[in-house]
Amino acid sequence: MKPIHGDKLRGHLETLILSVLERGEAHGLEILHRLDEAGCGLLHLKEGSLYPALYRLEEAGKIQAVWEEEPHGRRGARRRIYRLTAKGKRELAKGRLEWASFVQIISGIVGAPA
Amino acid sequence: MNDVSLKALKVIVERAVGPVRATMARKRRMREELLAHLLAIFDEEAEKLGDEQAALEQAKQRFGDARELTSQLQQAVPRWDRCRSMVESMGYRPGESAWHLAAKHFLAMLLIYLLWVPMIELAFGGLRNLGPLEQRVWALWAVVAVGAVVFLALFNVILSVVLASLLDKIGPILASKRRGRILLAVLCGLVVVCGLVPHFTGAAVLFILIARQAVKQWRYQADWI
Numbered sequence: 001m002k003p004i005h006g007d008k009l010r011g012h013l014e015t016l017i018l019s020v021l022e023r024g025e026a027h028g029l030e031i032l033h034r035l036d037e038a039g040c041g042l043l044h045l046k047e048g049s050l051y052p053a054l055y056r057l058e059e060a061g062k063i064q065a066v067w068e069e070e071p072h073g074r075r076g077a078r079r080r081i082y083r084l085t086a087k088g089k090r091e092l093a094k095g096r097l098e099w100a101s102f103v104q105i106i107s108g109i110v111g112a113p114a
Numbered sequence: 115m116n117d118v119s120l121k122a123l124k125v126i127v128e129r130a131v132g133p134v135r136a137t138m139a140r141k142r143r144m145r146e147e148l149l150a151h152l153l154a155i156f157d158e159e160a161e162k163l164g165d166e167q168a169a170l171e172q173a174k175q176r177f178g179d180a181r182e183l184t185s186q187l188q189q190a191v192p193r194w195d196r197c198r199s200m201v202e203s204m205g206y207r208p209g210e211s212a213w214h215l216a217a218k219h220f221l222a223m224l225l226i227y228l229l230w231v232p233m234i235e236l237a238f239g240g241l242r243n244l245g246p247l248e249q250r251v252w253a254l255w256a257v258v259a260v261g262a263v264v265f266l267a268l269f270n271v272i273l274s275v276v277l278a279s280l281l282d283k284i285g286p287i288l289a290s291k292r293r294g295r296i297l298l299a300v301l302c303g304l305v306v307v308c309g310l311v312p313h314f315t316g317a318a319v320l321f322i323l324i325a326r327q328a329v330k331q332w333r334y335q336a337d338w339i
Binding site for chain 2: 051
């Protein structure tokens with residue numbers, strides 16, 4: 001299978017993040033590892049792009065973030081740990097329905113089974 | 115990891131976050147989180163490749179284009195935060211020239227004073243039917259009022275220049291918490307001294323706020339570099 005690059009993920013990234021956070025709280029790099037694992041290494045996302053999406057989700061109240069208590073490693077920069085909120089869970093359920101309907105419609109047009 | 119690599123990672127973060135129009139607090143949060151991410155991917159790559167320079171290149175590659183990230187980060191900044199950052203930008207920024215600060219303040223004050231013009235016009239509008247003596251008194255009052263406005267605007271500009279020169283010279287030492295507090299205490303003393311003239315008190319309070327922000331910025335800059 002061909003890898004999927006950032007441009008094609010745009011518009012779906014927020015739902016993808018919400019779905020990996022459903023498995024439990026995580027910091028940015030862990031979210032990327034989970035996405036990579038779930039996408040069998042075929043999702044190619046520029047890692048910096050994850051953060052604007054996280055900030056948007058946080059601003060919309062769909063996820064919550066707390067600073068980790070101790071800096072990771074020896075160089076003082078702390079990570080933020082993200083977790084899904086009740087609003088985020090509702091948004092994820094909505095996102096799944098939208099995705100299912102999108103796939104159904106497009107596959108009907110393209111003529112390829114979902 | 116050596117200091118050169120750490121600095122190179124900070125440069126990558128700064129290229130992305132620096133141009134974003136947002137409050138200092140929000141940008142600080144972005145910087146720390148993005149740096150933590152870059153440090154983690156640098157470590158991953160260094161372990162895999164066994165070479166710091168190659169790891170640095172790979173981390174940069176994985177992180178993505180700074181300019182693109184800047185625009186994505188900008189879109190994630192709420193409107194109210196952008197407005198707050200505009201107000202914040204009226205304060206002193208480390209390294210900013212005294213004249214630049216003074217010009218910013220002069221324009222801001224001019225704008226504030228100009229807001230009063232329609233009100234003065236309204237007040238005078240109702241007085242057009244007065245006798246010649248009263249009209250002369252009001253005209254004199256107008257001259258005094260305009261003079262006072264010009265004087266106060268110039269006074270504030272002079273204060274801005276003095277304060278910015280002072281902060282520029284003593285800025286680096288403000289990175290120390292104790293010295294920063296001493297400066298704020300001195301400025302608070304100034305407020306008490308200027309307390310007799312209401313406008314001077316207002317100006318002194320404004321400059322304390324600017325100095326307080328400058329102290330914070332210098333301290334943060336010292337930590338970041």
